[in-house]
Amino acid sequence: MSLSSRSARLRKWFNRRGWIKITIATPYIWLALFFLLPFIIVMAMSFATRTPTAPPFSFGGDHPVMNTDHYARLFSDDLYIRAYLNSIGNATLATLMCLMIGYPMALGLTRVSRSWRNVLLMLVILPFWTSFLLRVYAWMGLMGTNSWFNKLLTGAYNWIVPSDMALRYIPMMNTGFAVVLVTVYSYLPFMILPLYANLEKLDISLNEAAMDLGSKPFQVFRDVTLPLSVPGIIAGSLLVFIPASGELIIPSLVGSSSRPMIGRVISDEFASARDWPMASAVAVALLLLLVVPLMIYTYYDGKAHEKAQKEAT
Structure with a gap:
């Protein structure tokens, strides 16, 4: 040929x-x-x-x-068992908190005008324009013992509890609370965007029809909106839970060595222990x-x- x-x-x-x-x-x-x-x-x-x-x-x-x-x-080995349990527990808690915060935000995005919707969506993705590591360092500064954020929370706590239970500061750094808080902040957009994409496609006339038949707003949400948004909930939960389970940077910077997470254990095994297998x-x-x-x-x-x-x- x-x-x-x-x-x-x-x-x-x-x-x-x-x-x-x-x-x-x-x-x-x-x-x-x-x-x-x-x-x-x-x-x-x-x-x-x-x-x-x-x-x-x-x-x-x-x-x-x-x-x-x-x-x-x-x-x-107890180390690996605790690391898996800590990782799954923190990732589950962070996913639930992202869902509780992100669902109302995504639903609100579908209810505003088109011009405001574009502005709010830009604000949701705005954190991605900044280095992930820089944002974690910012939270380290906020949770420090002498930061205004810590002093504000400490003052609110001391105002609620009796004087004999007052604290000089709230220990936030190197705790499970810090890991979950920074994880929620970091991965919240991954929950909001799939939920918004799902909720934005829903037919609003279904809600109107349910209200015309006598349903109250909460019943409309429970019986119409929530079941139809299950695919968005699942997608957002997976996008948060899976990377949060193997997170390395956040537990390394704000977590505690007494509560290891599996991402840090893998890093230590590769780098420090040199046990690649x-x-x-x-x-x-x-x-x-x-x-x-x-x-x-x-x-x-x-x-x-x-x-x-x-x-x-």
Whole structure:
């Protein structure tokens, strides 16, 4: 086959199906290169053995196939158990607080005029224009013992409680409260934006019809708005809960070493302890802990949608 005929066939393929196939294949190639391949490397490393070499792991020796001791330590070492529980607990609390704060804000965004809506949406995403690390440092200054924020809260607390229970300052830094507070501040936009995208699509005439039939505003919200906004709630909760579970910067800067979170444990295992296989095992277990329930939910949710479509037809 001549070069000109090959070029003609190639141009013909691009003109018909080539660009469509390339467009469809691009995200899959991206996921394979930057998610699947690194995950396979980390998983393989989790079955290696720690060595004093560079890199600090190897395969073979006493465990010629794979070393599962690291996964056994996850269930026997108190450090990892407490880290997982602290991470899941803090992430759950932060997600619930983001939902409680973000839902009214997202609902309010759908009720204002279009001009004000654009301004308020810009204010929601405005924190992203500033460095994440800089914002955490700002909260460290606010929660310091001599900051105006701490003095304001201390004054309010001392005004409420009896004089014998008065405090010089409220200890906020290096506590679980500080981790949850900064996490809520950092991830609140990730809750507001999916909720707004969902609530903005709802048909307002459904609320009007319910009120015409005698429902009170709270009943309209409970029976109409809230059920229809469940997809937005789930999307926002996942966008907050998953990164908050593996957060590293926030617990490292404002958290306490007595209440370790799993992101900091992984970092310490890689950097300080130089135990790459153990760190990889912790990371793989965290990923499975977050992804497997999501996959199960997606599977059953898809089954429920298929069942509802069959019943509708």
